[in-house]
Amino acid sequence: MPLETQRLQxxxxxxxxxxEQILPKxxxxxxxxxxxxxxxxxxMGSVYLARDLNFAKVERLCAIKExxxxxxxxxxxxMALANFEREANTLASINHAAIVKIYDYFxxxxxxxxxxxxxxxxxLEQIVTDLDDHVFLDEARVLRWGIQICDILxxxxxxxxxxxxxxxxxxxxxxxxxxxxxxxxxxxxxIAKAFQEGQKGTMMGTEGYSPPEQYRGIASxxxxxxxxxxxxxxxxTKRDPKLEPPFTFHEAPVRQFNPAISExxxxxxxxxxxxxMKDRFPSAAAMKSALQQALLNLTAPSPPADGNSRWTNxxxxxGQTFPQTTTPPDPVPPPITASWSAPAVNxxxxxxxxIWTFKAEDEIRSSPRLGDGMLxxxxxxxxxxxxxxxxxxxxxxxxxxGGIASTPCFYKDRVIFGSEDRLxxxxxxxxxxxxxxxxxxxxxxxxxxxxxxxxxxxSDDHRLYAINAQSGRxxxxxxxxxxxxxxxxxxxxxxxxxSDDxHLYAVNMQTGNMKWKFRTNRGIISSPxxxxxxxLFGSQDWTFYAVNxxxxxxxxxxxxxxxxxxxxxxxxxxxxxxxxxxxxxxxxxLSGRTxxxxxxxxxxxxxxxVSDDAVFFGTxxxxxxxxHIKSGKERWRFQTNGPVPSSxxxxxxxxxxxxxxxxxxxxxx
Numbered sequence: 001m002p003l004e005t006q007r008l009q010x011x012x013x014x015x016x017x018x019x020e021q022i023l024p025k026x027x028x029x030x031x032x033x034x035x036x037x038x039x040x041x042x043x044m045g046s047v048y049l050a051r052d053l054n055f056a057k058v059e060r061l062c063a064i065k066e067x068x069x070x071x072x073x074x075x076x077x078x079m080a081l082a083n084f085e086r087e088a089n090t091l092a093s094i095n096h097a098a099i100v101k102i103y104d105y106f107x108x109x110x111x112x113x114x115x116x117x118x119x120x121x122x123x124l125e126q127i128v129t130d131l132d133d134h135v136f137l138d139e140a141r142v143l144r145w146g147i148q149i150c151d152i153l154x155x156x157x158x159x160x161x162x163x164x165x166x167x168x169x170x171x172x173x174x175x176x177x178x179x180x181x182x183x184x185x186x187x188x189x190x191i192a193k194a195f196q197e198g199q200k201g202t203m204m205g206t207e208g209y210s211p212p213e214q215y216r217g218i219a220s221x222x223x224x225x226x227x228x229x230x231x232x233x234x235x236x237t238k239r240d241p242k243l244e245p246p247f248t249f250h251e252a253p254v255r256q257f258n259p260a261i262s263e264x265x266x267x268x269x270x271x272x273x274x275x276x277m278k279d280r281f282p283s284a285a286a287m288k289s290a291l292q293q294a295l296l297n298l299t300a301p302s303p304p305a306d307g308n309s310r311w312t313n314x315x316x317x318x319g320q321t322f323p324q325t326t327t328p329p330d331p332v333p334p335p336i337t338a339s340w341s342a343p344a345v346n347x348x349x350x351x352x353x354x355i356w357t358f359k360a361e362d363e364i365r366s367s368p369r370l371g372d373g374m375l376x377x378x379x380x381x382x383x384x385x386x387x388x389x390x391x392x393x394x395x396x397x398x399x400x401x402g403g404i405a406s407t408p409c410f411y412k413d414r415v416i417f418g419s420e421d422r423l424x425x426x427x428x429x430x431x432x433x434x435x436x437x438x439x440x441x442x443x444x445x446x447x448x449x450x451x452x453x454x455x456x457x458x459s460d461d462h463r464l465y466a467i468n469a470q471s472g473r474x475x476x477x478x479x480x481x482x483x484x485x486x487x488x489x490x491x492x493x494x495x496x497x498x499s500d501d502x503h504l505y506a507v508n509m510q511t512g513n514m515k516w517k518f519r520t521n522r523g524i525i526s527s528p529x530x531x532x533x534x535x536l537f538g539s540q541d542w543t544f545y546a547v548n549x550x551x552x553x554x555x556x557x558x559x560x561x562x563x564x565x566x567x568x569x570x571x572x573x574x575x576x577x578x579x580x581x582x583x584x585x586x587x588x589x590l591s592g593r594t595x596x597x598x599x600x601x602x603x604x605x606x607x608x609x610v611s612d613d614a615v616f617f618g619t620x621x622x623x624x625x626x627x628h629i630k631s632g633k634e635r636w637r638f639q640t641n642g643p644v645p646s647s648x649x650x651x652x653x654x655x656x657x658x659x660x661x662x663x664x665x666x667x668x669x
Contacts, residue, residue, distance in 0.1 A: 458484025
């Protein structure tokens with residue numbers, strides 16, 4: 001047997017453990033399917049490109065999706081297998097040109113496999129990610145995609161047993177590159193659900209695209225309409241909903257981020273994103289009509305000067321199309337606007353006035369860092385800025401090729417930070433001269449942590465990097481199953497970091513080998529904190545966890561009413577963090593007991609800063625709030641002109657914090 005071609009049983013031997021790993025090129029399944037390469041990696045297994053050996057004279061390619069049963073929990077294993085079998089049965093029961101076809105289904109060893117049509121092309125998420133900064137997709141092109149998706153959803157919802165897809169998102173929509181480069185194909189039916197009116201079930205889906213009711217176990221066609229709205233919003237604005245507080249797109253009109261988009265397109269998308277099911281389109285077919293009218297308005301010829309043509313520039317009611325007459329339609333409802341507005345003058349409650357402000361050219365989502373009287377912060381205008389901390393005066397800036405969400409970190413004479421251009425940079429702290437760069441294969445939104453002469457940072461390429469802070473040379477890479485946007489923390493030579501795959505990882509600092517991993521039910525963006533023997537962090541499964549740092553088991557957990565993206569701050573055995581439910585929590589770090597909580601009235605993703613007598617944080621409605629540390633009572637509020645995901649930092653008698661209104665604020669602490 002050639003070395004490059006081996007049977008599956010060669011990779012299932014108990015002495016090697018290879019059966020629990022990715023299949024290599026040349027592995028053969030069922031004596032029929034030869035693995036050519038891996039296409040993707042998921043939490044329960046991989047997707048491979050394979051060749052069907054039964055067709056000797058032609059190269060028939062297929063995609064093989066596997067589920068590997070390695071979890072020791074029989075309940076989890078049973079549920080995963082049931083989901084996998086449901087996907088096979090769902091795909092076998094439907095026939096549509098825009099839905100991936102199923103060829104085979106089998107179990108071999110500890111692998112259960114689904115053999116599907118291979119669709120050669122880019123998915124929509126890749127298309128958006130590959131766009132240059134400040135470049136948007138053509139509106140008409142996106143509207144045509146949306147119309148196609150409505151047709152697919154209408155087909156599924158009108159099935160003899162209606163099927164709710166439940167996981168519509170750009171990465172599950174692929175363009176056929178070889179036959180029709182603009183034809184979409186819907187893939188991955190792992191969580192599609194037969195719809196029964198009023199039936200509830202387990203919440204599944206993807207954070208940001210899933211509608212609010214899906215978190216309560218309700219799956220309905222209006223949920224797919226919501227996900228389509230989130231998908232089109234992402235396509236036109238490049239705002240990834242997975243990175244936003246859940247269910248906030250209805251507060252973020254499309255034209256706020258892409259002013260070139262037409263009003264009717266914005267109106268259609270915002271109606272699909274309505275929080276309440278009853279306020280959305282009643283069906284995918286109704287949404288298709290609205291998208292068709294938006295496309296017609298966009299591509300129709302301009303009216304003549306006398307205005308007598310039936311192509312008069314007007315818009316249709318939501319969910320309807322115009323008859324070809326000169327009769328005017330009913331008035332169009334006004335477009336949805338953001339749910340908050342900021343005052344013209346930044347004067348906070350309690351007389352708080354900014355000491356100084358500095359304006360960048362784009363949003364500031366990064367958090368500032370203070371050192372040697374200088375303040376450093378990144379912005380989405382691609383620049384890292386250095387400012388005088390007392391006066392706010394500009395010192396220098398260093399330009400990258402991508403937006404900077406990463407918070408800068410100090411090491412000796414340099415500032416180290418990541419960029420969405422996929423690079424990690426080290427520049428001199430005085431003057432901003434480049435010292436080294438380190439490439440990754442994904443956008444870098446995780447912030448750098450330096451310890452023991454090494455810089456540790458995550459990337460959207462699913463890897464945690466250990467880099468020599470002096471030279472920029474990579475020492476090791478640790479591979480997770482999802483993007484790493486959490487900032488690592490190092491304690492007792494262990495690196496702790498969360499991943500979008502739902503795990504908190506403990507990794508040996510010297511070798512990059514995993515010591516343990518702790519699973520939550522959703523992705524982890526929150527950066528962990530340490531208190532005594534506990535690792536403290538929040539998850540998008542609405543739970544805050546305290547995990548033993550040596551063994552990786554939960555000591556306590558506290559449930560909030562929404563996802564936790566905010567990272568914790570610990571002071572005097574009290575841990576402070578925010579939640580998307582609008583509350584700032586203060587818990588006893590050792591027991592999880594609630595000391596107090598403060599209702600801010602808006603999502604909190606900002607990490608709180610804590611002094612001896614006060615707590616400071618930002619909110620999604622643009623406020624910076626200060627509380628008394630002992631009681632949790634409000635000290636003051638300050639209003640900015642945009643949501644505040646940036647985390648504050650204290651120094652020089654001031655609190656520094658950025659806002660998406662493009663400004664960095666210095667406020668009295």
